Amino acid sequence: MKELYNDSYLKKSTEFINHVKQESYKILNFNNQDVILEIGCGNGYDSIELAKKVLPTKGRVIGLDVDLDLVETSKKNAHTAACTNIEFIVGDAEKLPFEDNYFSIIRAERVFQHLKNPLIVFKEALRVLKPGGQLVLVETDWPGMNIYLKDFSLEEKIIHTLTHKLLVNGNASRTLLSYYIDLNVSNVEMKVFPVLVNEYKIANELVKFDHILEAGKTNNILTEKDIDEWNNNTSFLIKHNLFNLTANLIIFSGNKP
Numbered sequence: 001m002k003e004l005y006n007d008s009y010l011k012k013s014t015e016f017i018n019h020v021k022q023e024s025y026k027i028l029n030f031n032n033q034d035v036i037l038e039i040g041c042g043n044g045y046d047s048i049e050l051a052k053k054v055l056p057t058k059g060r061v062i063g064l065d066v067d068l069d070l071v072e073t074s075k076k077n078a079h080t081a082a083c084t085n086i087e088f089i090v091g092d093a094e095k096l097p098f099e100d101n102y103f104s105i106i107r108a109e110r111v112f113q114h115l116k117n118p119l120i121v122f123k124e125a126l127r128v129l130k131p132g133g134q135l136v137l138v139e140t141d142w143p144g145m146n147i148y149l150k151d152f153s154l155e156e157k158i159i160h161t162l163t164h165k166l167l168v169n170g171n172a173s174r175t176l177l178s179y180y181i182d183l184n185v186s187n188v189e190m191k192v193f194p195v196l197v198n199e200y201k202i203a204n205e206l207v208k209f210d211h212i213l214e215a216g217k218t219n220n221i222l223t224e225k226d227i228d229e230w231n232n233n234t235s236f237l238i239k240h241n242l243f244n245l246t247a248n249l250i251i252f253s254g255n256k257p
């Protein structure tokens with residue numbers, strides 16, 4: 001899965017979803033002296049934005065990621081940004097190395113789609129959050145992605161391969177709300193933001209159609225005929241400037257009871 005979210009992927013995707021990132025910062029309810037945890041911090045972009053631009057002077061951010069290389073990249077990026085109220089650590093979200101009731105805000109973006117045990121992570125986040133603290137999760141709604149192919153059944157197969165074979169938890173956007181509700185989180189809110197990509201080359205970098213076609217074939221979801229149809233369809237769309245991909249990003253927010 002590592003090839004799905006290396007530093008260059010994260011930089012590229014940030015160009016397209018930065019407006020959603022900024023919206024997710026706006027809904028954070030800061031107090032002075034906040035300690036914020038960014039779970040699955042990737043290359044550190046959000047942690048640095050929060051630490052530098054958003055947080056009141058006394059606050060600090062801890063970015064945690066399971067990937068050592070990305071944590072090293074985050075440290076370098078924070079150093080380049082001359083950011084001092086920040087720390088990056090390697091760790092697994094399933095077992096957060098913090099005491100109960102420690103953070104006032106926890107944020108995670110596009111992480112739950114990669115988790116084997118999402119409910120365990122959600123409960124871990126609630127454990128280390130202070131009562132009244134805010135849990136903000138941003139997820140891509142992959143099941144609702146649109147590629148605007150003429151043949152909807154082919155589009156469905158492509159999406160199914162992505163959500164069920166490539167991603168560990170590709171339907172995360174459809175299950176997070178139930179976690180908030182079932183675990184009695186208060187002030188639960190959902191906000192939806194569309195993303196449009198109308199250049200095939202970029203869409204392929206972001207969604208990895210090459211990987212999807214390969215996985216679809218290996219798992220007998222896509223036939224050779226489907227793949228030919230995909231190639232013909234996308235060539236037609238590209239040639240006539242008709243290619244469009246849209247997907248929603250959803251921001252979930254709530255407070256620990």
Ligand SMILES: C[S@@+](CC[C@H](N)C(=O)[O-])C[C@H]1O[C@@H](n2cnc3c(N)ncnc32)[C@H](O)[C@@H]1O
Nearest residue numbers: 005040041042065066067092093109110111114
């Ligand atoms: C798609 S990236 C998103 C990175 C960042 N949140 C962003 O929006 O730019 C998913 C991140 O989650 C991290 N991740 C996946 N499983 C994890 C786990 N169990 N514990 C901590 N981090 C995890 C990955 O290493 C990766 O950096």
